[in-house]
Amino acid sequence: MKNIAITINGLQLTGREDMTIFEVAQANGINIPTLCYKSELPPIGACRICVVEVEGSRTLVGSCHTPIAEGMVVHTHSPKVLATRKVIIELLLASHCGTCFMCSKANMCELRSIAADLDMGLPQVPTRRLYYPVEDVSPYVIRDLSKCILCRRCVRACREIAKQNVFAVAYRGFESKIVVDFDQPIDTDVCRDCDVCISFCPTGALSRPSKVTDEKKGRPLIICD
Amino acid sequence: MPEKRIVLRNCNAIKPNRISTYLAGGGFEALSKVRGMSPEQVIEEIKASGLRGRGGAGFPCGLKWELAKNSEGDGKYVICNADEGEVGTFKDRYILERDPFTLIEGMAIAGHAIGAESGYIYLRAEYHYLLDSLMKAIEQVRKRGFLEQFDIDIREGAGAYICGEESALMDSIEGKRGEVRYRPPFPPTKGLWGKPTIINNVETLMNIPQIILNGAAWFDQMGTERSKGTKVFSVSGDVERPGVYELMLGSSLRELVEDLAMAQRVKIVQVGGATGRIIPYSMLDTPLSFETVLGAGAITIFDESRDTIDIVYRTLEFLAEESCGKCAPCREGTEALVGILSKFSRGEGESRDIVVLEQLSQAMMLSSLCGLGQAAPIPVMDSLQHFRDDYENRIAEKMAVQ
Numbered sequence: 189m190k191n192i193a194i195t196i197n198g199l200q201l202t203g204r205e206d207m208t209i210f211e212v213a214q215a216n217g218i219n220i221p222t223l224c225y226k227s228e229l230p231p232i233g234a235c236r237i238c239v240v241e242v243e244g245s246r247t248l249v250g251s252c253h254t255p256i257a258e259g260m261v262v263h264t265h266s267p268k269v270l271a272t273r274k275v276i277i278e279l280l281l282a283s284h285c286g287t288c289f290m291c292s293k294a295n296m297c298e299l300r301s302i303a304a305d306l307d308m309g310l311p312q313v314p315t316r317r318l319y320y321p322v323e324d325v326s327p328y329v330i331r332d333l334s335k336c337i338l339c340r341r342c343v344r345a346c347r348e349i350a351k352q353n354v355f356a357v358a359y360r361g362f363e364s365k366i367v368v369d370f371d372q373p374i375d376t377d378v379c380r381d382c383d384v385c386i387s388f389c390p391t392g393a394l395s396r397p398s399k400v401t402d403e404k405k406g407r408p409l410i411i412c413d
Numbered sequence: 414m415p416e417k418r419i420v421l422r423n424c425n426a427i428k429p430n431r432i433s434t435y436l437a438g439g440g441f442e443a444l445s446k447v448r449g450m451s452p453e454q455v456i457e458e459i460k461a462s463g464l465r466g467r468g469g470a471g472f473p474c475g476l477k478w479e480l481a482k483n484s485e486g487d488g489k490y491v492i493c494n495a496d497e498g499e500v501g502t503f504k505d506r507y508i509l510e511r512d513p514f515t516l517i518e519g520m521a522i523a524g525h526a527i528g529a530e531s532g533y534i535y536l537r538a539e540y541h542y543l544l545d546s547l548m549k550a551i552e553q554v555r556k557r558g559f560l561e562q563f564d565i566d567i568r569e570g571a572g573a574y575i576c577g578e579e580s581a582l583m584d585s586i587e588g589k590r591g592e593v594r595y596r597p598p599f600p601p602t603k604g605l606w607g608k609p610t611i612i613n614n615v616e617t618l619m620n621i622p623q624i625i626l627n628g629a630a631w632f633d634q635m636g637t638e639r640s641k642g643t644k645v646f647s648v649s650g651d652v653e654r655p656g657v658y659e660l661m662l663g664s665s666l667r668e669l670v671e672d673l674a675m676a677q678r679v680k681i682v683q684v685g686g687a688t689g690r691i692i693p694y695s696m697l698d699t700p701l702s703f704e705t706v707l708g709a710g711a712i713t714i715f716d717e718s719r720d721t722i723d724i725v726y727r728t729l730e731f732l733a734e735e736s737c738g739k740c741a742p743c744r745e746g747t748e749a750l751v752g753i754l755s756k757f758s759r760g761e762g763e764s765r766d767i768v769v770l771e772q773l774s775q776a777m778m779l780s781s782l783c784g785l786g787q788a789a790p791i792p793v794m795d796s797l798q799h800f801r802d803d804y805e806n807r808i809a810e811k812m813a814v815q
């Protein structure tokens with residue numbers, strides 16, 4: 189396969205023909221934030237957090253799904269890119285349930301960690317918060333969709349890795365929701381104990397129920413610099 | 414420039430249920446001519462004509478066809494986009510009702526040019542009443558033997574605006590939830606069921622037979638530097654004579670709005686529907702072209718009795734409702750824009766809301782996955798540019814009350 193030369197943040201880099209901008213950046217130690225992308229899953233380009241500036245392009249482009257092209261000049265952290273990422277995170281936080289302090293995901297939450305990286309303040313935009321009742325019928329997975337950011341990793345992980353296809357997207361626009369069947373709470377009939385979706389969820393929307401004998405302890409807050 | 418009927422030449426002149434009336438006027442001569450030409454020659458002709466897509470984006474038609482022709486793989490497709498979901502457009506309906514044959518001929522020529530054996534017409538759900546007449550028209554063409562190398566089928570939408578967007582349209586035909594795909598790959602490389610596909614608006618395809626018969630040079634001399642030919646406009650709103658008008662590209666908005674549609678006391682003309690531009694009366698002499706404003710040709714007129722913020726608010730409500738919900742900036746951003754605009758419409762807007770409107774708009778334009786989210790802020794930005802006073806007066810009124 190052909191090698192392609194591109195420039196990222198002023199550095200002359202090369203990548204294979206079939207690589208995306210994100211992959212070339214990552215291979216060279218340039219960190220682009222992602223929410224919906226996971227290397228094990230096919231990209232979908234949904235969260236737009238990974239957008240970068242490509243010279244000559246009218247809009248920013250999603251780096252997780254855009255293949256590199258000869259002579260491409262990319263900026264991953266230009267002021268325009270950072271301002272845009274901030275707005276996207278701000279929007280996601282604005283409709284988020286906002287109970288981080290009691291969420292079991294704590295500092296493992298990818299939404300929080302990207303927000304912290306971007307030096308976010310409190311969200312200024314008024315949007316609605318969608319509260320859904322916690323689904324805790326299944327002995328294998330608890331779904332708290334008020335914390336869902338619709339990255340669809342669970343949908344793809346269940347389909348591609350667990351080969352089950354339990355989840356789908358229903359409704360549209362702001363009302364979009366990850367559902368099981370015709371929007372039924374997830375139960376033992378459709379889901380077996382594989383944990384795959386839980387391990388892929390970037391937020392606290394999916395979690396593992398504690399068993400009767402489990403000693404219940406909050407996850408310690410991990411503080412790192 | 415007066416009205417000029419090229420696309421609409423057969424409308425009301427032939428009988429849409431009688432192929433003989435179409436044949437009598439030279440119907441299918443272009444297809445016969447094309448069958449004696451190589452695909453390269455056909456594409457050269459379309460490229461030389463300068464024809465650009467009439468569905469909104471204005472992509473050069475010949476170039477699109479060439480990309481699809483040069484893509485490897487068999488089982489290519491031609492899709493006619495008859496979803497016509499843009500607010501205030503009804504010109505494709507006018508055409509489908511009156512002249513299905515030219516469209517079918519245009520699609521068959523496209524099929525020959527890119528090497529496709531089948532095509533689809535993606536019909537808007539609300540146009541279900543046309544299904545029967547379209548199927549009968551296709552059947553008549555088939556009986557005459559014009560569809561032996563290339564056949565056409567119809568697929569119906571289910572009422573989603575986003576399914577007019579080409580990648581969502583293909584998902585819909587494939588039987589999936591109509592949602593946008595990221596690009597590249599573009600449809601001419603990887604489209605319907607992964608095969609090279611061209612998607613063209615009804616009106617784009619309507620131009621093809623005439624270009625083939627009269628030659629690229631004939632088409633190229635009409636219009637402006639980068640907008641050749643005519644455009645069919647759907648005119649509605651506060652006008653005396655709403656309807657469908659075909660004008661030479663480059664004609665002024667004033668001619669269409671005041672002279673033909675007889676609008677009075679115009680305040681705002683929205684050109685291009687919900688995601689279109691907001692043109693104040695002072696700019697009515699703007700020419701209609703791809704270089705200036707055009708979109709899919711929806712022209713909605715608002716007179717002085719209308720409230721700017723109300724217009725923008727309602728437009729954004731529509732777009733929020735129709736967002737597919739896949740990408741974060743559009744799904745959350747349209748909702749946030751609606752939230753702020755509703756504050757203004759209730760008289761509760763604040764100065765800092767204007768800053769937030771601008772920041773949000775900028776980010777949505779730059780990062781949304783498809784044209785809906787990228788263009789949704791246009792009404793907000795345009796109204797802030799031309800009617801900023803309307804926003805500021807609302808804020809001032811609120812301060813005065815307090």
Ligand SMILES: Cc1cc2nc3c(=O)[nH]c(=O)nc-3n(C[C@H](O)[C@H](O)[C@H](O)COP(=O)(O)O)c2cc1C
Binds near residue numbers: 615783
């Ligand atoms: C949200 C959205 C809605 C669209 N709706 C339509 C439509 O109803 N009809 C149409 O022809 N094109 C529509 N388009 C444009 C199509 O994606 C595509 O560009 C067009 O069909 C290409 O045809 P053309 O090159 O002949 O214009 C829409 C685009 C977007 C982003």
Ligand code: SF4
Binds near residue numbers: 366390394
């Ligand atoms: S439940 Fe988790 S993994 Fe699934 S879409 Fe929501 S945030 Fe993403």
Ligand code: SF4
Binds near residue numbers: 784785
């Ligand atoms: S911009 Fe809007 S309509 Fe387009 S993909 Fe994103 S959410 Fe869907």
Ligand code: FES
Binds near residue numbers: 235238239251252253
């Ligand atoms: S990580 Fe690329 S769009 Fe979500």
